[in-house]
Amino acid sequence: MDSFNDYNQTPRPVRKKFAKPPVKVACLPCRASRTRCGGQMPCSNCVNKDKECSYLPSKRGGPRKKKEKSSLSPEREQTDDPYAAVPSPEFEEQPGMFHQIDELSLPGAGLRHLDFQSEMPIFQGFFTGDGNESHMQVPPIPPSLNSTQSFVRTYGSEAEILNAYYDFIHNYFPILPPRASPPCRDRPLNCPVPCSDSSEPMMMYRPRSPLSLAISAVLALIPHPSDLDPASAASILQRRTYAHSFAQLANSTIEAECDLDLSSTDPGQALSATRPFVGRERFHSQTPVDYESLLALLVLSVYEYSQRGNLLKMRYRAGQALAIALDKSLHAQVVNDEFAEARRRAWWMTYYCVIQGSIVSTTMPAIVINDPQFTTPYPSFASDTEGWSILIQAQQVLVSATQFIGDLNKCLASQSGMYYMFERMQQLDSWTSSVLAQVELLPLVPQSSDFGDHNESITAQTIRSIARIKLSSAQIKTHRFRAFSDIPIFLKRHCDLTAANQNNPNSPLPKPPGIHNISCTCSNLDTFQRAASSEYMTPSDSSTSSDIHPDMTHYAPQYTQYPFASGFPYSTQQSAKICLEAALVISRMFHSLPVPQPLSDARQRRQPLPRTMPSFACCLMQSSYAMFMIYYKARVAKQLSPDAGNERGGDSTGQLIEELRQGLERIIAAVSNYSLAFEALDGMRDEIEGAYKTAFPMAPPV
Incomplete structure (x- = not known):
């Protein structure tokens, strides 16, 4: 025993872990x-x-670097990349462009995530798979910039926050009923805030409701009218800090209001106790207080996506809101009282956010999209009785198109079930066209209606535009494989697909020496064989249909196709035409979305104001992806026909390229407007701009 004590009392050297840093x-x-x-x-x-x-040097960590032009000699480039042998020296740099285009179609493409300081493979492949895409990191703020002062958009009362919600958020994200009072002048607090790295910034007024806190998180990201340099690193840091503090306060308030008093003292009786009573005043006079936590979670879901770039938390917040909504039976409400519109908007915006989380992350929805138990009527706009129905249908179409992509990938990998996918493609296209027809119809306005709030009619128009964007994105997802699978470089370089197997004599071009498995972590189709199978064929072949757009027929170089290609219900040219029109529509719809116009003096209008709540920003990436691919096809067609400039076909090719350039400029302008407030979209802007500058090096800055 003594020896044991002596052993314990013997001092042992303490080994300091990492006494010297690595x-x-x-x-x-x-x-x-x-x-x-x-x-x-x-x-x-x-x-x-x-x-x-x-x-x-290590390649891990640090900001993402732009792709540089290859320094290889022309002879070496031809040896390493047979696809670069295009019959025109003008096209030598196009493979570099495809490195940039590849990433535009991935889920979460371009998003900068502020919650991760190192590269993390959190984005899955566009179809399915484990994806290992690295994204931009947030650059640190230099200490020298922390000694100045900046302005952050905060407000001094619940009423002013509610008024700002209608000015900046409601048109794009109508979670509340129409205004209950006339609009007021926008009056953010005009107090400079000291720049610091503190996680708890000073607040002149702390909002009382979780909903007003969540709304304040979004409003804080909008540059303050008195900020002379809102793009400075110090201003961005302060907006980010205040916004995240509001978001964290909203989350903690939600948790506190969901707690049962007996949970800590008598857990056995807690579940049988009544729900906790919230005694504060309503944030909106026609919305019950106990709905505010649910609505706050919807706002935070969009905040996590567009500001933090965190798809996991986006879906988690929407899932929390769904749990509260189902607990309150908001999905089956038929009572008409003063809160009926609030209940309807709370439910269907919850439904919308849950589906949106599934779309942007390419995961299965947490709910059945057409569950017969969802009997709550749609909300209503006095100026557009069908607006809400069209928005929800567009959301259903888009999530179905996203699922179609995943199923198509599985069928290609297993070399089976293509006949079923052909039918799905036709059904999706028909469904999309049906809802698009509803969008194009003018709203049915009751003759005796009195809109009252002009802002609400703008919201109705915006909802239709968003629905049009979503339906066009669904068209691109439905047709993109068929539209672009005839491009060998697309098959070689695109992350979603794979090149032809080098042992197959039917391959359009052989693999370059030394390359055996051309694929990426987005998918695992490198062993895909082009084996003929009767299962791939359909009874009819519409690839020779006479309704192909005359201006698109010469933009698709004809290469050897998969043996089941003739079974597709659409030709390559038809699908390419659909993708082109859909991409241009998306660019026009984003350009037409209203910009906030709060009541303010001329001094406050000197700076552009950003649109908000861009939960559907992924549609921007789909549009730009399709336009770049069509641009490639047009460039190839132009180079394969050097004398086409003297004919009508050459003129139309130039017109198409110019239209694509203008469409891409509209897309860049739209995402640049969003990124005035939302940092996660900076990456989207940079990705599209980088590909644009590669495609149009002589074009003036957007």
């Missing part, structure tokens, strides 16, 4: 053996083991 770059032998490197040249490990010590 070096930033380890040598190659140490990295290979997972041994801690000293960082010298040569390092002590290599000296002791008599190994050659060499270093290469």
Whole structure:
């Protein structure tokens, strides 16, 4: 026993873990053996083991760098990449463009995520798969910029926050009934805030409701009218800090209001107790207080996507709102009283956000989209009785098109079930066209209606535009494989697909030497064979249909297709035409969305105001992706027909390229407007702009 005590009392040297911090770059032998490197040249490990010590810079971490032009000689480029042998020297740099185009179609493409300081593979492939895309990191704010002062958009009362909600949010995200009082002048607090890294910034007024807190998180991202340099790093940091503080306060308030008093003192009786009573005043006079936590979660869901770039939290917040909505039976409400419109909007906006989370993350919806238990009537606009119905139908079409892409990928991988996919494609296209026809119809306005609030009629128009954007995005998702699978470089470089197998004699072009599995982490189709199978064929072949657009027939170079290609219900030209028209419509609809116009003096109007709540920004990426692919087809057609400039076909090719350029400029302008407030969309803007500058190097800045 004494020896045991003596052993315990014997002082032992304390080993400090990482007393000396690890070096930033380890040598190659140490990295290979997972041994801690000293960082010298040569390092002590290599000296002791008599190994050659060499270093290469690490590629991990740091901001994403723009792709650089290849420095290889023309002879080397032709040897390594047979697809670069296009019959025109003008097209030598196009493979570089495809590196940029690939990423535009991925879920969460371009999003910067502020919640992760290192590269994390959180985005899945466009179809299915594990995706390992790295995204931009948030650059640190230099300490020298923290000594100045900036302005952040905050408000001094619940009424002013509610008024700002209608000015900046309601038109794009109508979670509340129409205004209950006339609009007031927008009056954010005109107090400069000291710049600091504090996680708890000073607030002149703390909102009382979780909904007003969540709305304040979005409003804080909008540049303050008195901020002379809203694009400065210091201003961006302060807006980010205040916004996230409001969001965290909203979450904590939601948790507090969902707690049962007996949970901490008598858990056995907690479940049988009544729901906690919320005694504060309503944020909106026609919305019950106990709906405010649900509505706050919907706002936070969009905040997590567009500001934090966090798809997981986006879906989580929407899922929390869904749980509250189902608990309150909002999905089956038929009572008509003063709160009927609030209940309807609360339910259908919850439904909308849950489906949106599924769309942007390419995951299965948490609900059955056409569940017969969802019997709550749609909300209503006095100026457009069908607006809400069209929006929900568009959401259903888009999520179905997203699921179609995943199922198509599985069928290609298993080489089975293509006949079923052909039928699905026709059904989706027919469904989309049916809802599009409803969108194009003028709203049925009751003759005796009195709109009262002009803002609400603008909201109705915006809802129709958003529905049109979603339906056009669904068209691109439905037709993009058929439209672009005739491009060999598309099959080689596109993350969703794969190149032809090098052992198959039917492949249009052989794989370059030394490359055996051309694929990426977005999918695992590198073993896909072009084996003929009767299952791939359909009784009819509409690829020779006479209704192909005359201006699109010469934009699709004819290469060897898959053996089941003739079974598609649409020709390559037809699908390409649909993608083109849909992409241009998306660019026009985003351009037509209203810009906030709060009541303010001329001084406050000197800076552009951003649109808000861009939960459907992924449609921007779909549009730009389709336009770049059509641009490629047009460029190839133009180069394969050098004398086409003297004919009508050459003129139309130039007109098409010009129309694509203008469409891409509208897309860049739209995402740039959003990124005035939402940092996660900076990456989207940079991705599209980078591809645009590659495609149109001589074009003036957008």
